[in-house]
Amino acid sequence: MNNFEFKNPTKIIFGKDTIQKLKEEIPANAKVLLLYGGGSIKKNGIYEQVKSALSDVDVVEFGGIPANPEYAKLLEALKVIKQEEITYLLAVGGGSVIDGTKFLSAAAVYKGETPWDILANNIRTETGMPFGTVLTLPATGSEMNSGAVITRDEIKEKLAMGGPGLFPQFSILDPQVIVSIPKRQLANGIADAFTHVLEQYMTYPIGAMLQDRFAESILQTLIKVAPKVLKDPTNYKAASNFMWSCTMALNGLIQKGVPTDWAIHAMGHELTALFGIDHARTLAIITPSHYKYNFDAKKQKLAQYAERVWKIKKGSKNDKAFDAIEKTEKFFQELGIDTKLSDYTDDYEGTAEKIAKRFTDRGWVALGEHKDLSPDKVEKIVKMAY
Amino acid sequence: MNNFEFKNPTKIIFGKDTIQKLKEEIPANAKVLLLYGGGSIKKNGIYEQVKSALSDVDVVEFGGIPANPEYAKLLEALKVIKQEEITYLLAVGGGSVIDGTKFLSAAAVYKGETPWDILANNIRTETGMPFGTVLTLPATGSEMNSGAVITRDEIKEKLAMGGPGLFPQFSILDPQVIVSIPKRQLANGIADAFTHVLEQYMTYPIGAMLQDRFAESILQTLIKVAPKVLKDPTNYKAASNFMWSCTMALNGLIQKGVPTDWAIHAMGHELTALFGIDHARTLAIITPSHYKYNFDAKKQKLAQYAERVWKIKKGSKNDKAFDAIEKTEKFFQELGIDTKLSDYTDDYEGTAEKIAKRFTDRGWVALGEHKDLSPDKVEKIVKMAY
Numbered sequence: 001m002n003n004f005e006f007k008n009p010t011k012i013i014f015g016k017d018t019i020q021k022l023k024e025e026i027p028a029n030a031k032v033l034l035l036y037g038g039g040s041i042k043k044n045g046i047y048e049q050v051k052s053a054l055s056d057v058d059v060v061e062f063g064g065i066p067a068n069p070e071y072a073k074l075l076e077a078l079k080v081i082k083q084e085e086i087t088y089l090l091a092v093g094g095g096s097v098i099d100g101t102k103f104l105s106a107a108a109v110y111k112g113e114t115p116w117d118i119l120a121n122n123i124r125t126e127t128g129m130p131f132g133t134v135l136t137l138p139a140t141g142s143e144m145n146s147g148a149v150i151t152r153d154e155i156k157e158k159l160a161m162g163g164p165g166l167f168p169q170f171s172i173l174d175p176q177v178i179v180s181i182p183k184r185q186l187a188n189g190i191a192d193a194f195t196h197v198l199e200q201y202m203t204y205p206i207g208a209m210l211q212d213r214f215a216e217s218i219l220q221t222l223i224k225v226a227p228k229v230l231k232d233p234t235n236y237k238a239a240s241n242f243m244w245s246c247t248m249a250l251n252g253l254i255q256k257g258v259p260t261d262w263a264i265h266a267m268g269h270e271l272t273a274l275f276g277i278d279h280a281r282t283l284a285i286i287t288p289s290h291y292k293y294n295f296d297a298k299k300q301k302l303a304q305y306a307e308r309v310w311k312i313k314k315g316s317k318n319d320k321a322f323d324a325i326e327k328t329e330k331f332f333q334e335l336g337i338d339t340k341l342s343d344y345t346d347d348y349e350g351t352a353e354k355i356a357k358r359f360t361d362r363g364w365v366a367l368g369e370h371k372d373l374s375p376d377k378v379e380k381i382v383k384m385a386y
Numbered sequence: 387m388n389n390f391e392f393k394n395p396t397k398i399i400f401g402k403d404t405i406q407k408l409k410e411e412i413p414a415n416a417k418v419l420l421l422y423g424g425g426s427i428k429k430n431g432i433y434e435q436v437k438s439a440l441s442d443v444d445v446v447e448f449g450g451i452p453a454n455p456e457y458a459k460l461l462e463a464l465k466v467i468k469q470e471e472i473t474y475l476l477a478v479g480g481g482s483v484i485d486g487t488k489f490l491s492a493a494a495v496y497k498g499e500t501p502w503d504i505l506a507n508n509i510r511t512e513t514g515m516p517f518g519t520v521l522t523l524p525a526t527g528s529e530m531n532s533g534a535v536i537t538r539d540e541i542k543e544k545l546a547m548g549g550p551g552l553f554p555q556f557s558i559l560d561p562q563v564i565v566s567i568p569k570r571q572l573a574n575g576i577a578d579a580f581t582h583v584l585e586q587y588m589t590y591p592i593g594a595m596l597q598d599r600f601a602e603s604i605l606q607t608l609i610k611v612a613p614k615v616l617k618d619p620t621n622y623k624a625a626s627n628f629m630w631s632c633t634m635a636l637n638g639l640i641q642k643g644v645p646t647d648w649a650i651h652a653m654g655h656e657l658t659a660l661f662g663i664d665h666a667r668t669l670a671i672i673t674p675s676h677y678k679y680n681f682d683a684k685k686q687k688l689a690q691y692a693e694r695v696w697k698i699k700k701g702s703k704n705d706k707a708f709d710a711i712e713k714t715e716k717f718f719q720e721l722g723i724d725t726k727l728s729d730y731t732d733d734y735e736g737t738a739e740k741i742a743k744r745f746t747d748r749g750w751v752a753l754g755e756h757k758d759l760s761p762d763k764v765e766k767i768v769k770m771a772y
Contacts (some may be wrong), residue, residue, distance in 0.1 A: 002400025008394070014643065015389025126631040207623035210607045217599030225593065237593035240387040241481050244643070257400065257630070296470050 001208040010144045011170040014244065016236075018174045019046065022053035022090075025170045026130055030088035032059045033081055037093045037100050041061055044180035046136055050092055060084045065093070068272060068279070069100030071116070071152040074107070078115065080261045081108050081129075088229060089131035091168075095140025095192075098133050098147035099147070102166045105129045118161055119150055125163035131211075132170040136177045138243040139189030139280065141250025143171035151273070158269045173247065175239040179298040183230060187335040188280035190226045193246040194219065195283040196329070199262050200255040202291065203369035205300050208258045212304070215254045219309045221245045226335060263367035264290050267382060270355040277344050284332035284339050289384035297370060341386050352382035387594040390485075390642040396530045397556040400630065402622075404560045405432065408439035408476075411556045412520055416474035418445045419467055421487050423479045425449055430566035432522055436478055446470050452478065452582060454658060454665070457502070457538040461494070464501065467494050467515075474541030476518035480571075481526025481578075484519050485534035488552045491515045504547055505536055511549035518556040522563045524629040525575030527636025527668070528584060529557035537659070544655045559633065561625040569616060573721040574666035576612045576734035579632040580605065580717070581669040585648050586641040588677065589755035591686050594644045597691070601640045604697045607631045612721060649674050649753035656741040661729050670718035670725050677711045679763070683756060727772050738768035 013021050026032060032054065041047040051059070080086070081104060089108075093099035105128030107115035117123055135143045142148065147162035178186065201215035222245050228238035248254070267290070268282030277285070280377045291298060302321035306312040310327045314319045329339050341348045356379035359365070367373035373381075392402075399407050412418060418440065418516030419584045427433040448463045466472070467490060475494075477487035491514030493501035503509055521529045528534065565574065587601040598755035608631050614624035634640070653676070663671070677684060688707035692698040698706050715725050727734045742765035745751070753759035759767075 001401070001623070001630070003404060005397065005399050007397035011391065011393035014393050015387070018389065203681060207626070209610065209623075209627045210603060210634065213603030213607060217596060217603055220594045220599060237387070237595075240593070240643075241595045244387070250594065257626075 001207060001211075001257040002259070004036040006252060007164070008144065008167065008252050010167045010251075012144060012173060012247070013170060014173045015251040016174060016176060018172050019049040019134055020053045020173060022050060022132075022134065022345070023056065024160040026088055026090065028053070028056065030057060031084065031086050031118065032088045032090050033084070033086040033096055034059050034061045034090050034364070035065060035077065035103075035104070036061075036063045036090060036091075037065050037067075040180070041092055041136060044177070046092065046134065046177060046296065047108035050090075050134060062085065064102045065097050067096045068149075068151040068158065069096045069103070071119070072154070073252040074100050074103055075115070077104055079106050087129070089129055089133060092136060094134050094135070094137030095142040098135070098142040098168070099140070101131050101133070102128070102142070102146070103150050103161065103365055105131050105166055106161065106163070116152075116309045119152070120160040122159070122161060123163075125161075128163075130169050132172075133168045133244075134172045135145045137185060137189060138173075138178070138246035139180055139192040139342055141193070141247055143168060143173065144247050144251040147268070156273045158273050164324075172244055175236060175243045178229065178233045178239040178243070181233065185225075185335070186276075187337055188235065188278050189246060190222055190229065190242065190335055191284050191332055191337055192280040193249040194222050195264060195280070195287060196202070196249040198287065198328075199264055200258065200260045202298055202301050202305065203299065205304075206258055209253055211256065211258050216305070218245050218249050219305075221303055223309070223331065226331070230335065231373055240384050256311055259369040261369045263373055263378075266359075267355065267378060270358060271341065271351075273350065274354065275345050281337055282336045283327075283343070285341050285344070285385050286326055286381065287332070288329040288339060289381050291328070293366065293384060294373075295321065310359075341382075348386050351386075352379040355379070355382050360385045387592060387597075387643040388645070391687055392638060392642045394530065394553065394638055396419070396553045396637075398530060398559060398633070399556060402560060402562060404558050405435040405520055407558060408436060408518075408520065409442065412440070412443055412476065414442065416443060416570045417470065417472050418443055418474045419445045419463070419472040419475050419490075419519070420445050420476050420478060421451060421463065421483055421490070422449045422477075422602050423451050423453070423483050424446075426566070427478055427522060430522075430563070430584050432478065432520065432563060436476075439685065440476075446472065453482045454535075454537040454544065455489070457483045457536055458540070460486050460489055460536070461501070463490055465493070469513040473515070476517055477517060477519040478522060480521070480523030481528040484527070484528040484554070484585045485536065487517050487519070487641050488514070488528070488532075489547065490535050491517050491552055492547065492549070502538075505538070505545040506577075508545070508547060509549075511547075511551040513551040514549075516555050518558075519554045520558045521629075521691070522558075523571060523575060524564070524632035525578040527579070527633055529554060529559065530633050530637040535655070542659045545658050546692060555641070559629055561622060561629045564619045564629070565613065567619065569697035569722070572619065573613055573666050573723055574675055575632060576608055576615065576628065576721055577670050577718055577723055578666040579635040580608050582635040583608075583640065583652055584673065584682060584714075586644065586646045588684055588687050588691065589645040589647055590683065591690075592644055597640050597642065597644050600634075602691070602694050604631050604635050604640070607690075609695070612717075616721065633660060645755040647755045649759055649764075652745075652753050653741065653764060656744060657727065659736075659738065661731050661742065667723055667730070670715075670723045671730075671771050672767065673718070674715040674725060675709055675767050677714070679767045679770060680754065680759075681707065719762045727768075734772050737772075738765040741765070741768050
């Protein structure tokens with residue numbers, strides 16, 4: 001097991017009818033900017049619950065934060081924060097709204113020339129403007145971690161940021177929100193959380209027995225609840241386990257003391273930037289070819305995953321490892337998610353070369369747990385995913 | 387799954403040679419009271435590592451905190467805190483030293499008449515004197531939770547306390563400390579952590595699939611590493627997984643959203659108070675008879691535990707559940723821990739009645755996840771453990 005440090009101060013408030021607890025978490029004298037996305041919260045009743053809980057608090061609203069939160073749009077919100085002298089941010093939404101709020105938390109207190117620095121130079125935020133979240137879409141885990149990914153459309157960039165000052169002060173997770181989420185987004189959430197776990201698990205054995213078992217626990221739970229969540233989102237047992245699994249998948253716990261990969265995300269982000277494909281779907285496109293290309297490096301863990309998660313008992317280690325990749329691809333497909341780039345666009349020729357070049361230009365020459373995936377290898381992996 | 391709230395702000399610093407990181411965690415202008423136990427840290431090199439890391443800090447020392455930290459002794463330390471105008475506490479030890487430090491953290495800021503109130507009335511501490519820990523004995527999980535158990539010998543009482551202000555600010559976990567721990571204490575640590583998990587898991591199904599799997603993960607890991615830790619404490623893979631399992635067993639995570647039992651601890655505490663038997667050993671004495679007595683209420687989870695943790699595949703649900711109890715008792719015995727009260731004392735007659743009376747006198751009339759274990763049932767369970 002590698003040495004590690006772990007601290008996660010976010011307060012989780014989990015369960016039925018918990019949105020009303022908002023009023024106990026936000027300081028009474030705060031001036032709150034309520035941030036949300038495309039407005040679905042106004043249709044599903046969440047907006048009313050939030051407003052009712054905040055009836056005694058001074059609240060300004062800012063809606064319209066898009067999926068893959070866009071830098072230009074966030075600058076508009078930043079203007080509101082300054083003009084209205086906002087002191088507290090409240091994200092009501094999924095990972096995109098929460099990630100956007102983290103950028104604003106950092107940008108609101110940033111003293112440098114332009115907030116773009118925070119992304120371009122990956123400046124860590126030690127203390128941001130305080131914020132909380134009401135999660136409306138389980139998927140990214142952003143509700144209990146300190147990282148964010150922000151998109152800047154005009155230059156087709158998608159960049160990460162973070163820092164210990166960017167943990168939400170609290171996050172309210174009411175699994176009942178799942179009822180009003182479109183099936184496509186539920187499937188995306190499951191695939192996203194599943195891949196988050198894989199990125200922190202599918203590397204090489206390092207003797208972190210407990211972390212391995214925790215990762216496998218999340219994978220097993222997601223596999224079990226996925227068909228139930230898609231079939232009947234009012235199934236509270238399935239919904240609550242799905243929601244808690246998504247949070248635990250990326251709150252830092254399972255990555256402590258182990259090598260991590262994240263090459264799937266790095267490649268997937270490019271597909272979103274180039275084609276606008278849903279984040280989770282880009283992961284499903286890249287995962288199988290990434291594991292096949294890096295089969296030798298990952299086969300110990302692939303075989304363990306096969307045995308413990310998919311209960312594959314027969315065959316050689318290689319057979320089990322290969323079967324596990326197939327099982328994973330089939331799992332994505334059973335969620336209704338296509339796993340080839342050509343399923344999403346006819347214009348895929350040249351994509352691999354383009355992505356390899358973008359990595360080279362950006363100076364990212366080495367991805368993966370061994371930092372050995374150079375752009376030429378990335379090119380091969382993406383090509384395998386056509 | 388039940389509704390829950392979860393917040394654990396303790397910073398964990400885990401791994402080889404991490405004690406030196408102390409200097410980054412304690413404010414430079416702090417006046418520190420360094421608390422420890424019987425003095426083993428002066429023999430195993432930990433004391434030197436701590437002192438060297440704190441060479442630039444003003445440190446006062448207080449040693450001699452006994453196992454089952456004793457109220458009278460802690461009052462002496464409290465005097466030192468006041469006289470020396472201490473601002474920061476540092477526990478270097480196992481659960482007893484850390485629990486004692488939590489009491490002092492609370493007592494140092496308590497405004498009431500006598501600090502005994504904190505225990506007698508279970509007064510929750512919202513903000514205590516800040517403290518950190520260097521863990522020298524994996525077992526209780528006290529290094530990452532906000533609870534403590536304090537003994538008052540003169541009245542043979544052992545009482546619990548806690549509150550959100552009593553999380554350590556940081557805890558340093560270097561698995562190499564295990565090398566110098568006597569086998570008896572290593573075995574106790576394993577049994578203690580194992581039973582902590584059981585108390586939060588062995589109740590009835592509530593649909594908390596992920597929490598169940600996390601609990602099973604810790605149990606499986608402890609079962610796997612236990613013989614290795616006992617055979618060769620220099621085995622770092624075993625030591626590090628043992629240490630992290632003990633912390634995760636009682637840092638609040640696996641108890642969220644599920645019913646918990648804790649009757650084994652309630653009964654076990656009495657055996658320590660009456661006979662001075664090691665805490666962990668009292669748990670091993672009570673566990674088998676508790677599960678046999680409450681077989682019907684617990685058999686769903688006992689059978690799940692049998693299948694997933696002990697890989698018992700054959701037999702009826704009842705058979706599996708019963709076999710799992712036997713396996714658990716055998717696990718304790720293989721650690722070198724006797725599982726009958728009569729193995730520890732010849733003077734056991736009348737103990738069950740005495741404990742039942744103490745519960746009645748104290749007004750504790752209902753233990754367990756169903757709050758249905760009245761003193762007459764406690765009497766039967768303890769008698770079965772003779």
